[in-house]
Amino acid sequence: MLPHTPHQPPSRAQEPLRRRVYVAVCLLAAGALLVVLLADLRRGQMETSVVAGLALCLGVAALLRFSRVPWLLVDYTVLLGASGIVVTQLLELLRLQQAIPVRSYFPGVFLVIAAFSVLPVRPALAYTVTLLAIFAGLSVVTGSDVVLLGQLALAALLIAHLSYFGRQVSAERARSDEQFRLSRTDVLTGLDNRRGMYERIQRAFTRSLDEDGGGNGGFTVLLADIDHFKRVNDTFGHDVGDQVLRRVAAVLQRQLGDQGSVARWGGEEFLILLHTSDPPVVRAVAGQVWHAVRTAAVAGLPPVTTSVGVATSDEGVSVGDVLRIADRRLYDAKGAGRDRVQLGPAGHSPAPAPLPPGPASRTEQAERV
Template identity: 30%
Template sequence: MRLDWASNRKRTVYFWGVVLAIPVLILIWIFRPEEGFIHWLYPLFILLCVSWAWRLFHKAKLESIEREVVATTAAFFTIKLGYYFFWGDLTKNWVEIESTYWVMAFLMILLYIIFDARRGLIYSLALFVMTLALGLFRLGSEIALGQHREEFLAFVRSEMRLFAMTGLLYTLAIIKDQLADAHRQVLQMHALARTDPLTGLPNRLALSEVLEEASQHMFGLYVVLLDIDHFKQINDRYGHDVGDQVLKEVGRRLRSSLRKGDMLGRWGGEEFMIVMRGESQHDVLAAVERLREDIAFWPFDQVGAVSASFGVAEGHIGDSIHNLLERADKALYQAKHLGRNRVELSPA
């Protein structure tokens, strides 16, 4: 869910960025038609921006659009830089050259947003080398003759800015990746601490946290404790490995039959817990009865028929988690006392 949210946010930023770029490009094309580069290539770039906006709006694959935008924008502004370096008066063109350098700087930022640090560095250095080669090819011979010194100094400043940004962005990207890795490790440790290693279900700690949060609204809250019948005999007769397989299969069947919004976990040993909400006892008991049938109906590998007993307790306003669990435990004991493989509701 978190990844989907981040992807949607990135898509929204890209969409509005492209949409806002379209009128700017159109205005430049309208007011400066005399320049060949703008006159012939800006309409093509405008059409590409419209295409990207359309595809972003219709949920096209984000990664392919990102790569297209980067590649096309890099090619477009490299051509623009070459055009203003070699076509016309260099002094008059320098404003456009300087603005193109700033676009290249923003493009480097986009590279590190889209790609990892290593690829961002490679592509940024490639941009830097291309712009450096264009500038040196245009100004190298003339500066030796004492011409275009101011432009050459401005060119050196722009190249140094790009090179410095490459190093700075790479450093920030490395730090970002390290922080992201540390955050993932923390999340993994948090999840492992709250997951039963055998069944993959939430463990007692996770269930306790859910109960603590759910206790803020006791009305309509139900706690179900279930215990596998004669589980000790399964372990004694078939061995603990088979017993573990039974536990995993019980967990799998329960999980596949849960209603949306219910939470299942392993409370300990052969005991499971389900935290449920319901508008009526009838609906909740019917759902729990289906869970009981899902366990008892199909035989288990190696051991045959397995059943479970269920104790259900309903929360009331002013109730405590301790009292709720105690009533569920008593209801479970009653289900076992009455013959097992049944569902019992605790009295209020």
């Protein structure tokens, strides 16, 4: 079944780029027509259709450059203007009973391309059939070359085929990309979900093996759990709980920057993938993340703390090993009183990073949730 998708304007993000490209194309077309016009003048002739096409291209370029007219108006202006120029030229040939010159078939191809670019498929097909009928009728009346007419028809069929299936492929690809994105995105926080992050960790582990697990090839996972989150839901309600999750997600993402990725691992757990296993860097980032959540006071929301378990790729022989180590250390941190970072085995891990001086004192005095 043929799609009925109407012509869609570009998004706001795409509009500046599309305007620049459209203006550039119009100016290039105007340049080509100017060359044709100058060549005609040297031969002592001038076709009004070339002059009209040059004026149309320059007019559309100026319209796009100096105004913000709707795209639908721009596209239809180009299609209708070009159609009027070609039909006027063909009618003049009919009046003079002259055969269609070779150079007049290219505008026909351009019109077919423009029709399938601007119109939905069904109207574009109707437009193309009408255009071919006009060329065919004029060819019969004026005795024009039927081979050129056949080539024009073949070109129109090819354009229609590519346009129809191209739209199908583009729509299917867009749907597939969106489904892929949604399958790996947590709806509440907008972060990667467990599946998306697990794939990232697998890729990181493969790279670490390729680089022998040394140098910059290693990675670290930090498994962070919001302390007493059930108490937040029970005391303040699930809406507030969702707001807390979104706040923690935003804090982690902002604090991490381009040093790694963060995902909602499940429930109130977040998993951070850090692109290094260098101990000083890991310790610094773990302390910064823990502290950032601890001090992220938001009016109307309860203060929260996190327990964090840390494991590096050097400590496991598989992704599962690394994740199990991080999970075990997270529970060690909870067992040691929560609100801390566990960087190594219980009893052997360095003390949790000290809280930097400054705004932390306000949070330290707040009620722990």
